[in-house]
Amino acid sequence: MIDTPHITQTIAQQTAIIRLTIPRAEMMTAFCPAVGELMATLAAQGITPAGPVFAHHLKMTPGIFDFEVGVAVATPVAAAGRMKPSEWPAMKVARTVSRGPYEELPDAWGKFTEWIATNGHTPAEDLWECYVAGPQTSADPTRWQTELNQPLMR
DSSP states (O other), X not given: OBOOOEEEEOXXXXXXXXXXXXXXXXXXXXXXXXXXHHHHHHHHTTOOBSSOOEEEEEEEOSSEEEEEEEEEBSSOOOOBTTEXXXXXXXXXXXXXXXXXXXXXXXXXXXXXXXXXXXXXXXXXXXXXXXXXXXXXXXXXXXXXXXXXXXXXXX
């Protein structure tokens, strides 16, 4: 289930990221360790996240996920190991929230993509998911919330 989508303008935000290019089948086994590594590296620098974990998918291909796992930060980070400083740029996006387990995200993206096309928008190649509420906040997957952000070209 998704909330009613809307168009919004984001502001630039400093981030810390780890980039992964992996087979789609490895997503579930690579994602959580990358988040743990990111959080440990931030903690070693005395930095706490300034927002939820996100995945920035740079391009979508059938068998490969090319994406960044990251978090917003209020202070600059120093590159360390796989963690790099980055930025969520200011951009115009279509946005909605998917409510429910992560297994429902492909269907949520399908409905969201349909809304974008139906409303005459042209999506960019990349997309962002922000994991606002998930296993870290509730054991009940029906309470999880993932913010879907689709940058727009027009």
